[in-house]
Amino acid sequence: MTKPFPNTPAFAGYNGPSRVEADIYDLVVEGELPPGLNGAWYRMTPDPQFPPRLGDDVFISGDGMISMFRFEDGHVDYKSRYVRTERFLAERKARRALFGAYRNRFTDDASVQGLDRTVANTSPIWHAGRLLASKEDSLPYEIDPETLETRGRYDWDGRLKTCTVSAHPKVDPVTGELLFYGYEASGDASRDMSFCVADAQGRLVSEAWFEAPYPGMVHDFAITEDFVVFPIFPTITDLERMKAGGPHWMSDISQDAWIGVIPRKTGVAGLRWFKRPGGQFFHVINAFNEGERITLDLCVSEMNSFPFIPDVSGAPYDPAKASAFPSRWTLDLARNDERIDERLVSRVPGDVPRVDDRRIGRPYRQAWMGMVDPARAMRMSGPVGGGFNLVGRVDMATGEVDAWYGADDDAFQEPQFAPEGPGELDGYVLSVIERHARNLSDVGVFRAGRMADGPIALIQLPLRLRGAVHGCWVPA
């Protein structure tokens, strides 16, 4: 018998576990779905199968639920399925949680020692006709893109050596290659990092390793036409701390952050480091290079934005310092120093940024993201999952924001750009709108260039969609 989940922020209210594997055919749509919007939108949500073994847990530790909105000729169907990880299957059999704290295997039940403990809950990855469900602490799982059934752990035909693959690989839109990496690549708290490339057919063509300055979190990375960029910020793990039952991560913003740059031509042999003081930057917006000058856009905050990742200094969680802002950094390889030129692009806090996938690693201008109006947030009646009370677009050239507020008590999940035409604004943006007041969700369909106009269509769900982490769009 599954006992109630704890009444804590990760499990209560709109963030309460859903656990529903659902099929809904031909969702109800208010407004008009663009007839040219054809494809599948995959999303991944942490959704804990069982109450936590240790009394409480963090939101991002929930079992991976993959969902699909399939758009076809003006219709849209919905499907969701749990990813059958080794962990999921072991716990389902036991009918209770066997794995302990977030990314700390030393807190697990003895019966599951040695099992893969990933929950595969972070990003769906589409490459070479394959759908992968990933989290950065292990290998991804392959998913049937039609049925969402789990095919098993995916290791590129057994050829991959890294223990981990991050949840933010990048597909080069020109070459079709998948560029990806792992950190803690040889095991918990190791400084080893892997950098891997699969060709357009999905075959692993290279895997090279290098060392990070410390075993820090490397949640996302960037690619450009000629370089790959690893932003490493001082949220750091420690094996002894884990063995003592402590948290995987602690932040230490007194330490420098390091940005590793690897030329795609030479590989890790050409690795060069830049640095800047502390901070946190979970998500890259995009990057591109003009010769040896790299423009790296990312969402940057002063301290870690997860309250469950404390700072070693004992500094209390400060929402203002934890807010991420879209920022533009310039790294000049022609200069013989470690300096980064930084510029704030927008003063509106924003994260979970997405761009037109066809412009990844190439010059671009538009980004869509969840944003926060802090004044409005203070007026709202309860905690809002994900914390975004705006969804909008940032013109990265001018910093201009084009965003939409929903109703009071609405919140937004990561937006998804779906192109219709060659231009960067030719297309639509999808975002789940959490209707906190009604315990339900809609998907808003926006014109990509006119976010402030509000959705042109609302796809109505008869149930609550718990906060997803990331998604991807696969054109039909």
Add this chain to the structure above:
Amino acid sequence: MTKPFPNTPAFAGYNGPSRVEADIYDLVVEGELPPGLNGAWYRMTPDPQFPPRLGDDVFISGDGMISMFRFEDGHVDYKSRYVRTERFLAERKARRALFGAYRNRFTDDASVQGLDRTVANTSPIWHAGRLLASKEDSLPYEIDPETLETRGRYDWDGRLKTCTVSAHPKVDPVTGELLFYGYEASGDASRDMSFCVADAQGRLVSEAWFEAPYPGMVHDFAITEDFVVFPIFPTITDLERMKAGGPHWMSDISQDAWIGVIPRKTGVAGLRWFKRPGGQFFHVINAFNEGERITLDLCVSEMNSFPFIPDVSGAPYDPAKASAFPSRWTLDLARNDERIDERLVSRVPGDVPRVDDRRIGRPYRQAWMGMVDPARAMRMSGPVGGGFNLVGRVDMATGEVDAWYGADDDAFQEPQFAPEGPGELDGYVLSVIERHARNLSDVGVFRAGRMADGPIALIQLPLRLRGAVHGCWVPA
């Protein structure tokens, strides 16, 4: 693209279509599930696949969704699936409603003439290892009891002649036979009725026809050890009215109601009619006979309790007259008249009555049902699906009521008795509690004899369960 459903009572608020085919493993339970509660609880809910063809429709016209709560060693899993009727499949292919008004084939799209138009949304029937999904206007559909997949229309190996099988067959708990019937048995508005028996192995052993006094609604019937009883009330159909696009049913309480009694030994040859003035009685509670004296318990109202079934007199819908009350009627075959002795058992309005299935047709004392406290109903904030703001037990010998109110804005669906021990109060009662304020549902598990104590366990659903019609309990 499915357009929004109309904002009418059958489709708005808590009664909004759900349309979710769901699997939820090991539901969260507050309190303690009785470890001896092992079995499957099947329920059927109208849940329209598409907005109505004619702008609005009645609640009970929605496509049949069958759901299963599987109780096993203190755990409970949930599954729901649409019944794939001919109608469902045709409309799914067209992605819109093709069938028109409730039980009026003359309002259908030309493309579906001749197709089975039942929605199979009323009762799950369990007999001889088979699960059937039924509605009284056609044959039932066979359902896989594990996967809830539809196996197809069920006609007892092609041997059944009646066009219709009602949604209230009865299993004789002593012989294991299934006793069932159809009305409008030879087609729309016919007075023909069928009375059928399948043996304990599910083989059809008899089918005999007789004529009703008028083509009235015969939603339920009763069995006793020696008799079957057909309560026919003057909610009457008319072919010409249907052809003109009018409603299948109109009530005419100026006409008499007729109660047909057939001895099980002689069959329809021994048919005898009793009568009483007008009224409506959808649901039989139970019946038994002592020699030639039949006790028939049922829920009786003065006028039809569906507002969409108007009275031919033009009398406006009157909630007081439409409220059903548990009543005890006595029919004495030893007397040579048509008289029925009637007694009100309880002054608390109640319907969707259920008893210990092991006492169907035999002397018994306890009934569980949804009830209404009209004063409380007036205080509630919105329309309550099903209208029951109490769930409880009526001692049919004393009229004593043992019932539970939930929170404000809670409503209850049909209770289900699940035995644990030989006695009539040895067991549990399950009822879906609609949490209107939160757009969610729980299942309350009550001690059968102590309803007023409230549930000993609450099975929490992460979604809203639209009002079900009927259910059945299949012990493990």
